[in-house]
Amino acid sequence: MELKKKILNEEGLHARPAGVLAKVASGFQSKIEVLFNGRTINAKSSMSLMTLGLVKDSEFSVRADGPDAEQALLKIAETIDNKFQL
Amino acid sequence: MKVFSGLPVSIGYAIGPALVLKKDSLVLSDKKNINADEELQLFISAAEKSRRDLENIKKKSLSDGRRESAEIIDAHLMLLDDPEVDEQTRQNILQGTSAEQAYFSVIETFRQMFLGLKEDYMKQRALDLHDIRQRVIFYMQNPKQQYPDLNLQEPVVVVALDLTPSQILSMDRKYLLGFATVEGGNTSHVAILARSLEIPSLAAVSLEVLNIKNGEEILLNAEKGQLLIETKTDERKNFLQEQANYNLKIQSFAKLRGQETKTADGFEITLAANISGPQDLNSFIKNDAEAVGLYRTEFLFLDRTQAPTEEEQYAIYREVFQGLKGRRVLVRTLDIGGDKVADYLQMKSEENPFLGVRALRLCFQRPEIFKTQLRALLRAGSDANWGLMFPMVSQLEELLQAKAILEEVKTELKSEGVSFSHKYEIGIMVEIPSVAWMIDVFAPHVDFVSLGTNDLLQYTCAADRLNPELKSIYNPFNLGFLRQVHHVIKTCRENKIHVGICGSLSHHPLLMPFFVGCGVEELSMTSQHVLPTREAIRKLSFERCQRLVKKALSSTSIAQIQEICKDL
Numbered sequence: 001m002e003l004k005k006k007i008l009n010e011e012g013l014h015a016r017p018a019g020v021l022a023k024v025a026s027g028f029q030s031k032i033e034v035l036f037n038g039r040t041i042n043a044k045s046s047m048s049l050m051t052l053g054l055v056k057d058s059e060f061s062v063r064a065d066g067p068d069a070e071q072a073l074l075k076i077a078e079t080i081d082n083k084f085q086l
Numbered sequence: 087m088k089v090f091s092g093l094p095v096s097i098g099y100a101i102g103p104a105l106v107l108k109k110d111s112l113v114l115s116d117k118k119n120i121n122a123d124e125e126l127q128l129f130i131s132a133a134e135k136s137r138r139d140l141e142n143i144k145k146k147s148l149s150d151g152r153r154e155s156a157e158i159i160d161a162h163l164m165l166l167d168d169p170e171v172d173e174q175t176r177q178n179i180l181q182g183t184s185a186e187q188a189y190f191s192v193i194e195t196f197r198q199m200f201l202g203l204k205e206d207y208m209k210q211r212a213l214d215l216h217d218i219r220q221r222v223i224f225y226m227q228n229p230k231q232q233y234p235d236l237n238l239q240e241p242v243v244v245v246a247l248d249l250t251p252s253q254i255l256s257m258d259r260k261y262l263l264g265f266a267t268v269e270g271g272n273t274s275h276v277a278i279l280a281r282s283l284e285i286p287s288l289a290a291v292s293l294e295v296l297n298i299k300n301g302e303e304i305l306l307n308a309e310k311g312q313l314l315i316e317t318k319t320d321e322r323k324n325f326l327q328e329q330a331n332y333n334l335k336i337q338s339f340a341k342l343r344g345q346e347t348k349t350a351d352g353f354e355i356t357l358a359a360n361i362s363g364p365q366d367l368n369s370f371i372k373n374d375a376e377a378v379g380l381y382r383t384e385f386l387f388l389d390r391t392q393a394p395t396e397e398e399q400y401a402i403y404r405e406v407f408q409g410l411k412g413r414r415v416l417v418r419t420l421d422i423g424g425d426k427v428a429d430y431l432q433m434k435s436e437e438n439p440f441l442g443v444r445a446l447r448l449c450f451q452r453p454e455i456f457k458t459q460l461r462a463l464l465r466a467g468s469d470a471n472w473g474l475m476f477p478m479v480s481q482l483e484e485l486l487q488a489k490a491i492l493e494e495v496k497t498e499l500k501s502e503g504v505s506f507s508h509k510y511e512i513g514i515m516v517e518i519p520s521v522a523w524m525i526d527v528f529a530p531h532v533d534f535v536s537l538g539t540n541d542l543l544q545y546t547c548a549a550d551r552l553n554p555e556l557k558s559i560y561n562p563f564n565l566g567f568l569r570q571v572h573h574v575i576k577t578c579r580e581n582k583i584h585v586g587i588c589g590s591l592s593h594h595p596l597l598m599p600f601f602v603g604c605g606v607e608e609l610s611m612t613s614q615h616v617l618p619t620r621e622a623i624r625k626l627s628f629e630r631c632q633r634l635v636k637k638a639l640s641s642t643s644i645a646q647i648q649e650i651c652k653d654l
Contacts, residue, residue: 011401014207015161026169045170051199053208056397 002063003073009083012055015046017084022046024079030066032076043076087321090291090313092266095277097614098286099329100243100264100306104298104315107246112223117184125185129175132185132225137166139221139233143256155255155279161211162252165218171196186226193219205398206390217250238262243304245295245313249276259283264306266291266313278365288313339617343374347620353628355602357620358414358610360588363402367409369613374620378415379536379610380475380588381406383459384422392430393455399462407470414471416536416586416610418515419488420459421445421477425552431455440541440550445478446488453491460495464506473511473534478541480518482527489531513584517541522570529581536610537574539589543567562591563644563651568600572639575604586610593619596651600638603631630654 009017025032025043032043034052041048043062054060064072140163147155165171171192178188193215200212224233238261248269254262254276262285270276270289280287286308298304298315305314305325309332314325348354358379359370363386370378386394386402394402406415422428423444431452436442449456463474476488489512499506512531516522517538525535539562544551546567549559562568571587578585586608591597593615601609602623611619634654641647 010397010404011207012205012397015164015211019161019164022164022168042170042173045168046164047168047196048170050208050211051196051203053203053205055205055395 001065001069001073002061003077004059004061005077005080007054007056007058007060008081010056012058013049013052015050018046018049020084021049021076021079024075025072028064028066028068028072028075030064030069030072032065032072033063034060035063036060087317088315090266090295090315092288092291092311092313093271094287094308094311095270095289096280096285096287096308098264098284098308099325099332100286100304100308101325101329102241102243102263102304103301104304105238105242105244106296106298106300107244107249108296112190112220114186114190114223115184115227117186120182120184122180122182125179125183125188126176128226128229129179129185129189131229132189132222133166133172135225136218136221136233137163139256140166140252143252146258147255155283158251159255162214162218165214166222186223189222189226190219204392204395206394207398213250217252220250221252243306245291245298245304247293247296251276251279254279254283254285259285264308266295266304266306268293268295281369335618339621342617342620342624345620345624347376347623349602349623349626349628349631351628353602355606355623356586356608357616357623358586358588358608359613359616360610361406361613364405364409366613367406370410373613373616375613375616377413377608377610378410379586379608381415381417382421383418384420384426387420387422387428388426390428390430393428393458396458396462399459400466403463403466407466407472410470412471414473416473416475416511416513416534416588417463418475418477419446419463420449420455423448440544446476446484447478450484450487456491457495460492461499461506464495464499464510465504467507467510468505470507470510472507473513475513475515475534475536477515477538478517479514480520482524482531485514485528485531511584515541515588516574517545519546519570522574525574525577526581529577529583532583534584534586535574535578536608537571537585537587537589539571539587539591542570542589543591546570561644562594562597563647565639565641565644565647568647569639571601572604572635575601575606579605579607584608595622596648598622599626599631599654600635600651602626602628603633603635 007013022044033040034043034049036052036054039052041052043049062073062076140159144156144159147159174192175188179185197212197215200208203209221233238258241261241263243263244265246267248267249265264286266288268291277289286306288308288311291313295313302315305317347357356376358377359375360380361370361378362382386399423442424440427433443451476485479485511533513534513536514528514532515538516525516535540551543562544560547559547564549556551560575585584607587601587606588610592609593611609619634650638647638650641650
């Protein structure tokens with residue numbers, strides 16, 4: 001399953017938001033990946049997330065594969081829309 | 087006595103035995119006959135020990151009420167626990183690499199990726215990776231030892247090539263009397279940390295300090311910028327006296343916090359701070375400044391490879407506005423040129439840069455840079471108490487042009503549906519004589535003006551303020567200069583335009599009373615001068631200052647004016 005999202009918070013994917021996103025992703029069994037600019041990285045790794053250099057308004061895709069893929073994508077979409085406020 | 091001089095990055099005094107940290111250079115061991123299971127175990131336990139260290143540091147930071155420090159460590163913990171780093175390191179080890187080699191190269195790949203990103207914020211994260219890697223690899227190489235930054239057992243003055251933020255945070259504040267590093271400067275993270283933790287420290291000390299023996303007594307004077315060893319009895323006594331004087335001074339200033347800034351006979355003045363970004367907010371609060379009279383935004387544009395983006399600027403301005411909690415801040419738009427250059431702007435070299443394309447003049451040539459800054463400020467200022475200040479204005483047309491560009495930017499923001507600030511003040515720096523003498527013409531167009539005395543003086547006397555040979559000509563007691571200052575303040579007061587001084591003369595011991603006597607409403611200076619200046623103002627009589635002005639303005643020589651100011 002795949003989903004297109006856009007970064008809404010001002011600072012982009014800095015350490016804190018990346019940490020929040022990785023933490024949320026880690027709560028699911030499924031393999032979760034972020035696709036941006038021709039790269040595919042592990043969404044459970046905040047370091048990898050940061051290396052994407054996502055800034056405000058960057059559009060990217062999230063892909064989930066596994067038993068809880070649907071719940072994972074829902075939760076991740078919510079996290080992004082909430083600007084990574086837990 | 088041996089004296090090492092250095093750059094004081096955090097003012098104060100310290101005396102105690104040296105702890106010399108030799109360069110923690112990373113030399114990877116060259117292992118033969120690698121046993122993958124053993125290496126894997128080495129990696130797991132090194133990561134665990136590092137985690138335990140960091141958790142301890144974090145706990146300590148939190149119990150000391152240093153949330154900011156705890157957050158730095160949190161970011162480190164996150165990097166340490168990263169599943170991708172873990173996975174890749176394990177894979178490398180299973181393919182026959184040593185744990186050290188594997189971990190080093192995985193972190194290096196990430197480090198290089200961070201360094202390759204555009205944003206400075208991300209580049210800084212590469213430092214965090216370096217910091218973590220030092221610790222983890224240390225534990226791989228020395229499984230039975232403790233990473234050397236921890237567990238200070240007694241008060242020491244630390245001497246090192248360089249220190250990392252986590253090393254400083256891990257040291258027990260009550261044992262870390264002060265430190266001196268060979269590397270580093272005023273704006274490094276370590277310097278910022280040292281100031282916020284109030285640890286006396288020097289940077290840029292000569293490499294020879296590393297030859298000091300552990301336990302040898304160090305006298306650190308981070309007011310003058312000196313590190314002393316092998317002191318004789320009287321030299322030591324001298325130092326202790328200076329330290330005592332300094333402490334006394336600090337204590338007496340502390341009492342002035344929360345006090346009003348007004349003369350003995352009740353003339354009130356706003357004592358403001360000059361800042362260059364969020365890193366100065368701590369000092370602003372600590373020194374009880376009442377407003378920001380000059381926010382120099384150009385520091386955001388220097389020492390980098392390209393101009394900061396709108397978002398980057400927005401985030402920084404927002405942090406400043408929020409940190410000031412509604413206190414007034416006058417933001418000066420980009421003042422680059424003169425002695426401040428940014429390579430990425432590819433500015434043409436000029437015969438006389440101080441008389442050339444600088445500040446607003448440059449902004450008019452590069453409207454995209456100017457507009458980006460205005461957009462970021464307008465957006466960030468939506469609930470702030472702020473004013474927009476244009477530098478290097480020499481005629482009314484320039485101000486009108488700047489205002490027209492501002493209107494364009496607002497129209498653009500409106501059409502994009504972006505919310506922005508509608509309530510802000512507009513003002514100019516008065517630093518060019520032509521403007522000083524026609525300040526009445528500007529009055530209907532501005533809410534405030536701020537006298538930039540450093541430039542005003544150099545343009546008035548035609549003397550380069552950076553040229554030491556012109557010291558006697560670049561002299562603030564010059565009558566022509568003082569008449570201008572008086573004229574500007576008086577005209578602004580008559581026209582009900584808020585008038586302040588943001589140059590370094592604002593806290594000049596002899597001239598400050600002159601400015602007060604002219605009726606200046608705000609004096610703005612580096613935060614650390616705020617409390618001493620408050621003390622001085624509270625002892626003044628406004629009436630006597632007014633008389634001083636009258637007398638000074640009718641004198642003819644520099645020596646005479648100086649005498650009059652001294653006699654107050």
